[in-house]
Amino acid sequence: MIYNKIINLLLVEDEEYDVRRVRNTIKPFEEMIKIREVVSIGTHAIELLRKENNNFDIVIMDYQIAGGLMGEELIKKIKEISPAIQIIVITKMTINISNFNFADRLIKAGAFWYCTKYPGDIEDFIYQPTDFIMSIFNAFEKKILEQEKYRSNKKLNKNIEDILSQKLIVGKSKEIEDLRSQIERYSQNNANILITGRSGTGKELVAVNIHYKSLRKYENFVVINCGSLPHDLIESELFGYEKGAFTGATSRKLGLFEIANHGTIFLDEIAELPLLAQSKLLRVIQEGEIEKIGRQEKIKVNVRIIAATNKNLALEVNEKRFREDLFYRLNVVPIHVPSLKHRKGDIPFLVDHFLNSFCTELGKNKPTVEDNAMEILLKYEWPGNVRELMNVIQRISFNDERTITASDVNNALISLPGTNRKFGARVMEFFNSGEVLQWQEMEKILKGSYFTFVRQQSDSDAEAAKKLGLAPPNYHRMCKELGIK
Numbered sequence: 119m120i121y122n123k124i125i126n127l128l129l130v131e132d133e134e135y136d137v138r139r140v141r142n143t144i145k146p147f148e149e150m151i152k153i154r155e156v157v158s159i160g161t162h163a164i165e166l167l168r169k170e171n172n173n174f175d176i177v178i179m180d181y182q183i184a185g186g187l188m189g190e191e192l193i194k195k196i197k198e199i200s201p202a203i204q205i206i207v208i209t210k211m212t213i214n215i216s217n218f219n220f221a222d223r224l225i226k227a228g229a230f231w232y233c234t235k236y237p238g239d240i241e242d243f244i245y246q247p248t249d250f251i252m253s254i255f256n257a258f259e260k261k262i263l264e265q266e267k268y269r270s271n272k273k274l275n276k277n278i279e280d281i282l283s284q285k286l287i288v289g290k291s292k293e294i295e296d297l298r299s300q301i302e303r304y305s306q307n308n309a310n311i312l313i314t315g316r317s318g319t320g321k322e323l324v325a326v327n328i329h330y331k332s333l334r335k336y337e338n339f340v341v342i343n344c345g346s347l348p349h350d351l352i353e354s355e356l357f358g359y360e361k362g363a364f365t366g367a368t369s370r371k372l373g374l375f376e377i378a379n380h381g382t383i384f385l386d387e388i389a390e391l392p393l394l395a396q397s398k399l400l401r402v403i404q405e406g407e408i409e410k411i412g413r414q415e416k417i418k419v420n421v422r423i424i425a426a427t428n429k430n431l432a433l434e435v436n437e438k439r440f441r442e443d444l445f446y447r448l449n450v451v452p453i454h455v456p457s458l459k460h461r462k463g464d465i466p467f468l469v470d471h472f473l474n475s476f477c478t479e480l481g482k483n484k485p486t487v488e489d490n491a492m493e494i495l496l497k498y499e500w501p502g503n504v505r506e507l508m509n510v511i512q513r514i515s516f517n518d519e520r521t522i523t524a525s526d527v528n529n530a531l532i533s534l535p536g537t538n539r540k541f542g543a544r545v546m547e548f549f550n551s552g553e554v555l556q557w558q559e560m561e562k563i564l565k566g567s568y569f570t571f572v573r574q575q576s577d578s579d580a581e582a583a584k585k586l587g588l589a590p591p592n593y594h595r596m597c598k599e600l601g602i603k
């Protein structure tokens with residue numbers, strides 16, 4: 119109990135006699151419990167609290183007062199002004215002494231406690247004095263806790279706002295507006311979602327936004343790229359294992375589903391999940407339980423699943439590469455993210471957005487984009503979608519000019535992976551431009567161009583990795599190093 123702080127009361131009571139009885143009851147504790155103000159009608163209490171709610175910890179209010187505003191309505195209004203303030207209601211003993219529903223209604227409206235006044239012939243006390251004092255101390259403790267909870271929620275919400283401000287979905291096209299309203303709508307429920315769209319359209323961005331706008335926002339958002347998990351490790355990555363489950367299991371390992379418990383799991387490139395892992399995933403969705411390797415009992419998990427793919431998953435089902443039952447379980451809510459070439463009106467906004475962020479990062483002023491430079495950006499088909507546009511703008515941002523010209527854009531399109539011209543022709547254009555770069559930079563450009571070229575000839579990362587003769591995890595690591603992912 120908190121005995122070293124002053125507790126400030128607002129008394130809402132219209133009978134002088136009862137004001138006196140309240141004063142008498144708390145008298146032995148007057149050093150700690152102070153009646154700061156006494157008002158006789160509800161509207162005055164509200165006016166006072168609006169002006170200075172920080173000066174009060176607890177409101178003690180008579181249930182029946184003159185002036186209209188009283189009872190549950192007054193309780194709700196006080197809680198609207200300050201959710202942390204605690205309210206103790208005192209009522210005449212003659213009414214509702216044995217009516218549990220009445221007390222229950224007051225508590226539901228937001229009151230902390232409820233007591234019936236002593237009969238009128240007891241002058242010294244309003245209510246059993248130790249009970250009365252104890253309820254004031256308890257109310258005060260609750261006030262402190264609620265205030266702390268409010269402050270830490272505010273901090274958490276601030277962090278979430280920060281995350282969302284870095285994960286803005288830029289664009290004003292009808293397609294993006296529709297996407298935004300889908301995100302708002304679907305973030306409010308728990309249905310599994312399947313996001314489709316070509317590479318680089320923003321599928322992961324949509325998933326992140328849904329998670330941080332949902333009730334699960336304070337919990338983990340776990341990303342799994344199904345294409346980059348080595349097949350023999352999928353089960354232990356997803357579900358974990360107990361110590362000693364197999365040779366080499368020297369300690370217990372948490373599975374990604376456990377880490378995501380109460381939060382959201384993002385299964386990227388879901389089409390790449392091998393059939394065996396698909397059936398295990400189906401069981402998790404159906405039963406809400408995971409089977410950990412080396413453990414008898416199942417573990418309950420509550421995870422929202424958002425899956426994404428740039429393949430046509432229905433076609434994968436037809437071809438028997440993807441389980442039909444799993445497809446329906448994942449595709450409860452479908453979201454399609456359209457390719458950039460179908461919403462070119464977004465390009466100027468995206469250009470501005472990426473210029474802002476790259477120039478801020480590099481600590482320089484944002485250059486202006488010349489009209490004919492913008493024309494090229496608008497005409498181009500963007501096979502690598504928003505990611506390709508972002509890479510082009512990043513490359514242009516390294517220039518030190520105040521304006522971005524058509525040739526800046528052309529150069530960036532030539533030297534960057536992502537044009538739909540043949541790779542060899544692009545490399546030749548680079549040589550013809552006469553620019554000499556250090557080998558390390560050129561190597562990165564060549565590798566990046568070639569990786570993206572191969573990626574464009576493939577339907578998925580997994581297929582691109584195969585064509586390049588690389589294991590998917592290595593392919594992913596190299597893409598990250600090259601700044602393609």
Ligand SMILES: Nc1ncnc2c1ncn2[C@@H]1O[C@H](COP(=O)(O)OP(=O)(O)OP(=O)(O)O)[C@@H](O)[C@H]1O
Nearest residue numbers: 286287288316317318319320321322323428504505
């Ligand atoms: N509308 C948008 N506004 C701002 N940034 C965007 C937008 N769409 C995509 N981006 C950015 O483009 C990049 C690619 O987006 P993201 O990774 O979400 O695409 P994806 O569809 O998951 O691609 P892939 O299929 O290749 O995994 C990210 O850096 C993302 O932040």
Ligand SMILES: [Mg+2]
Nearest residue numbers: 321322386426
């Ligand atoms: Mg992605």
